[in-house]
Every structure is written in structure tokens, then in C-alpha cells.
Amino acid sequence: MSSIIGYYSTPFGELWDKSLDDLFLEAATGIMNDLQIEMKQIDAIFFGNMLGGVVEKQLLLSAHLSELLDVNIPIYRTEAACASGGMAFHTAHEYLKSNPNKTVLVLGAEKMTDITASEITEALATAASHKEQSVGLTFPGVYALMAQVYLNKYGYNEEHLAAISVKNHAHGVLNDKAHFRRYVTIDNVLESPYVAYPLKVLDSSPISDGATALVMTNDSQMVQNRKSVTVLSSETATDTISIAKRKRLDEVESTKVAGNNAFLKAKINRTDIDVMEVHDCFSIAEILALEDLGFWKKGQGGRLAQEMVTHRDSGNNTIVNTSGGLKAAGHPVGSTGIKQIGEVYLQLTRQAQERQVKNASYGLAHNVGGSGGVAVVSILGI
Amino acid sequence: MSHSPVKIWRKQKTDRDLLGKNGTIISWTEINVAPPQYSSKTPYTVVLVKLDDSSNIYGQMVDFEKKDREIGKKVRSILRRNGDVGPEDVLEYTVKFVPLS
Known part of the structure; x- marks a missing residue:
């Protein structure tokens, strides 16, 4: 162990x-x-x-x-x-x-x-397929294609997505290491410029x-004598590099597989999880993550995001992205997966200061590569 | 990505098989922040299309009105110039989509 x-x-x-x-x-x-x-x-x-x-x-x-x-x-x-x-x-x-x-x-x-922004956009697009890159599709563009399918299929709109950023910024205010420590409103998100329609600057994690x-x-x-947590499981799964080759665009298969395996190995239930860091590189990604990890039923994520049921002030049992997520804490890509584990560690060992979630005993971290080509799901316990 | 002339030559050999085909828009987006090769073209539209006779492919959509750019609308593949010329000065052509009217 x-x-x-x-x-x-x-x-x-x-x-x-x-x-x-x-x-x-x-x-x-x-x-x-x-x-x-x-x-x-x-x-x-x-x-x-x-x-x-x-x-x-x-x-x-x-x-x-x-x-x-x-x-x-x-x-x-x-x-x-x-x-x-x-x-x-x-x-x-x-x-x-x-x-x-x-x-x-x-x-x-x-x-x-x-x-520059254009150069880093090209650099990040190396995690998209050749075919995606060769039509001028960017990384936000790939997630935008997934968001369009999701919104269209389940009857949601950009306001439902915006709620994710509002919540994560509210959490980020309390994280002294976060890139952005300021509140944003639904209107701020909706009025921010488009990066790749329907995703806007404030739907997107920063550089x-x-x-x-x-x-x-x-x-x-x-x-001995150190504040420690036990790694109950850490599982990874893969999927196609191109979203064009996937059976469904409203879910991330690698997250589903890694998540199911992680819960099987950890031998705990989803209801046991108190805190969770999920991969919100774009607002749509957090909604898909909570559905694909089995916390929300497919298609209900838009409504539950809008109700902010995972906000630290919600009074609910599972709080998501206490660090501010990728959105507010920032997204230095190679560092993000470690930060997620670190945030769960801080929560479980009662070192999360102002953002401490009371009585947190189990936590989960969910890290995604590309548009879901790789997912890693880890479960920690005190 | 690298814009090697050899890579472009290899790609055009399969591009010709994808021309003149009809399909349906599965999803679309409009790109506002683009890599350098496409920066002068923003905003531009990229569609993911299910071809009537084979698999899903991506392409930019051109010569359309907004009512044509929706999930479920029909499109047809055509040959068009792709982005700006790179350091090798190769003028690249690629598959794009127009509304099927």
C-alpha cells in the first residue's frame, strides 16, 4: 500500500x-x-x-x-x-x-x-490528431465540438456551462496558489469573447x-509521524486520438473505464467521496466528467451544474474542485494532475486552510489527456 | 504541426477519394484563436461530418449562410486552399464543405 x-x-x-x-x-x-x-x-x-x-x-x-x-x-x-x-x-x-x-x-x-497565444495554441494542438490539426481545429475547438453535441442533445445552453466557471472561480478565491483569485458572474462568462464557439475565454482554463x-x-x-493519506487506487484508460472515431461525442469513454476500475479497486462507493478534483479544462469537461465518473446521470449534468450542487456552500456531501479547478487555479499542463492529487491530500489531512471541507475522508482525482485519449482516476483515503 | 511538402504530398493522395461526397453535420464550431497557419483566416468554421457512404471526417465549412451551419444539415465535400503557405512556400489544397442545396 x-x-x-x-x-x-x-x-x-x-x-x-x-x-x-x-x-x-x-x-x-x-x-x-x-x-x-x-x-x-x-x-x-x-x-x-x-x-x-x-x-x-x-x-x-x-x-x-x-x-x-x-x-x-x-x-x-x-x-x-x-x-x-x-x-x-x-x-x-x-x-x-x-x-x-x-x-x-x-x-x-x-x-x-x-x-504567444497563437504558438501555444499550436503547441497544445499537438495533443489533437493530425486530421484535427490539418483542418485548423484547435484543442478548444475539439471540446467545442463535444459541447455542441451535448447542448444540442440534452437541450441546454451556454448559461448551463457558465455555472461551472462561476463555481470554480468562487473556490479559487480561497486558494493562495491559484492563478485567478477573483469571483466571476454568469454574465461575465457569457460576455467574454469566444475562443471556439460555444466556448468562451471564461469557459476555458488559462495558460x-x-x-x-x-x-x-x-x-x-x-x-510515521507524518500527515499521510493512502492511495486506494490509481487507474488509467485510453481512447482514440480523434473524436471522429468515437462512438459517442457526449461522453468520454476513457474516464468511464478508468473511473469504474478505480472504484472497483478502492472498494468504496461513489457516495463515500467527499472531495473531488476533476479535469475542467473547459466548462463542458467538468459536466462530462461528473456524468462519466458515475456521479450524475447522463444528460442531467447541465441542470445540476446550473444548480451548483458541488459548490462548497451547497451543503451537499461531494464538493468538486476545491482548488478552483483548472479554470481558476490554473493549468500548467504537466503539473495539473499532481496538483489535483495534492489538493485532495491537503483536504484529507486537514491542511486546506480556508477552503477545508469538513470531515473529508475520501477523495478522487480525475485527470484527462487530450480530448479524452487518456484518463487517470485516483482514489485516496485517510 | 510540421508542414513538410512530403507530408502534404502524402495527404493529397487520399484527399481525392473524399471529394464530391455528401454528408450530414454531426457537430460544428467557429474558431477564433488559431494556430499561426490559420491566424489570418479567423473566424472560420470547422464541421465534423458523417459521410453518407463512410466514416466521420473533419473539414472547414465555406460559402454558407448561418441557417446552413447546424447539426443535422446536409453538406458536400469540395477542394479548397488550406490556410496560409508555410515556410516551404507550398500551396496546400484540402477537403472543405459547402451546404448541399
Whole structure:
């Protein structure tokens, strides 16, 4: 059984004075200092990064980490687009299952603001298929195609989508690491310019820099006297790169499969989950996530989103995206999956300060790569 | 993505099989923030179309009125210029869609 014993996050945002290496170094040294442990106690490093090769023109980032941290231990990089971080966590969890008495560092980092909006749009579109890219379809464009089908099929409109952003911004106000700490209204969202119809700027997660770190272990000595949570399951599933090849456009199959497997392995029920970080890269994505993870019935998500039933002030039992989600906390893509796990860790260990959800014992993190080509669902318990 | 002339040459060999076909719009979007190759063309419309005789394909939609750009409307595939020329100065043509009237 593996445990998470610590979490560290840099601020998320436009961090002009930080390079990708600076971000990695801050996250790694930050968590080491917090936990009072040394690099020699770390047996391996797993890290998520998507765009190093495209934005920074840097691959072999494992050697960068070796140089930065002065280590010669195994370092594994995972790339799964926006699920790169979740995949690093999943891979670390798999590693610990087969290697007793090990302690690993899990990092996620992304540097996104060094290039123009058009260039980063092209870079992120590398997570879409060649055919999607070759007709000028962008990443928001692919989600917009899914949103159109969903709204049309179930009779919802842009106001239903806007409620997701309003809720997540309200949560982000309480997160001192969030990219955006301000409230937005339904009207603000509806009046913001279109990125890819029907999705607008305020339906979309921002372009952010940031890095995060977790320490995971299956060494009982390391867990002692530390605030820890148990990893009950971490499951991943895949689907076609092109949405054109999918049976349905109003659901994400990889989320369904990974979610079902994660609940089977964790041996708990959906009603047990108190806090959840789901992948809201666009407002529509949070609605699809809650339906495909089995919390909402297919087609009811628009109405339930509008009622804000997962808002921290709703009085309900399952609160979603207490960090502010990708929307308000920011979305440095390789870092996001680690941040989601980290937020659940903070909630379950009562370290979430102002945004603490009372009596949270079980949490879930859901990270998606591309338009659903990869999904990682992890369940944690105290 | 890379705009290698070889890649464009490879793609046009299969594009010709997709021309002059009828299909139905499954979904559509209008792109306002585009990669550099298409930046001068915004806003432009991309449709996902179910062809009458085969699978689903994407393409930009051109020469239409707003009433034609809806889920369920019929379209026909045609050959049109694709975006701006890249660094290799290759003028690329591709499959696009017009309303079936």
C-alpha cells in the first residue's frame, strides 16, 4: 500500500522570472525542506511534462533533473498531454506496488507563457490528431465540438456551462496558489469573447506556469509521524486520438473505464467521496466528467451544474474542485494532475486552510489527456 | 504541426477519394484563436461530418449562410486552399464543405 506523505506547489500563473528548470527545482527542494528529508532518501523520481520538447526545445528532461538535484537515481518522464501529471502519479504508484520499502518523488511542471497565444495554441494542438490539426481545429475547438453535441442533445445552453466557471472561480478565491483569485458572474462568462464557439475565454482554463511535487512511499518508517493519506487506487484508460472515431461525442469513454476500475479497486462507493478534483479544462469537461465518473446521470449534468450542487456552500456531501479547478487555479499542463492529487491530500489531512471541507475522508482525482485519449482516476483515503 | 511538402504530398493522395461526397453535420464550431497557419483566416468554421457512404471526417465549412451551419444539415465535400503557405512556400489544397442545396 502506498502513501502520500507530503505535497508542495509553486504559485500558478504567469511566472515571468521562472524557467522550466527553476520551476522543477523550486517544487523539488520545496517539498524536501517541508518534509525535512534529503535527496539520498529518494529512490526514484517520476515527473510529468508535456511541452518541454515543443516550447523549450528541450527533451531528456530527466538529465536536467539529475543536474538540478545532483542525483544519479532512476528518473522517469511521463507524457500524456494534460494528463502527464496524473500519469506520473499513476506510474509511481505502479512502481511502488512492485518495489518494497521505496520512497519516490513525483513532480509535475510546465512553462507555457514564454510564447504567444497563437504558438501555444499550436503547441497544445499537438495533443489533437493530425486530421484535427490539418483542418485548423484547435484543442478548444475539439471540446467545442463535444459541447455542441451535448447542448444540442440534452437541450441546454451556454448559461448551463457558465455555472461551472462561476463555481470554480468562487473556490479559487480561497486558494493562495491559484492563478485567478477573483469571483466571476454568469454574465461575465457569457460576455467574454469566444475562443471556439460555444466556448468562451471564461469557459476555458488559462495558460499557466507552475510546478508541483508529492512524496510517495511504501516504507512504514517514512510514514510515521507524518500527515499521510493512502492511495486506494490509481487507474488509467485510453481512447482514440480523434473524436471522429468515437462512438459517442457526449461522453468520454476513457474516464468511464478508468473511473469504474478505480472504484472497483478502492472498494468504496461513489457516495463515500467527499472531495473531488476533476479535469475542467473547459466548462463542458467538468459536466462530462461528473456524468462519466458515475456521479450524475447522463444528460442531467447541465441542470445540476446550473444548480451548483458541488459548490462548497451547497451543503451537499461531494464538493468538486476545491482548488478552483483548472479554470481558476490554473493549468500548467504537466503539473495539473499532481496538483489535483495534492489538493485532495491537503483536504484529507486537514491542511486546506480556508477552503477545508469538513470531515473529508475520501477523495478522487480525475485527470484527462487530450480530448479524452487518456484518463487517470485516483482514489485516496485517510 | 510540421508542414513538410512530403507530408502534404502524402495527404493529397487520399484527399481525392473524399471529394464530391455528401454528408450530414454531426457537430460544428467557429474558431477564433488559431494556430499561426490559420491566424489570418479567423473566424472560420470547422464541421465534423458523417459521410453518407463512410466514416466521420473533419473539414472547414465555406460559402454558407448561418441557417446552413447546424447539426443535422446536409453538406458536400469540395477542394479548397488550406490556410496560409508555410515556410516551404507550398500551396496546400484540402477537403472543405459547402451546404448541399
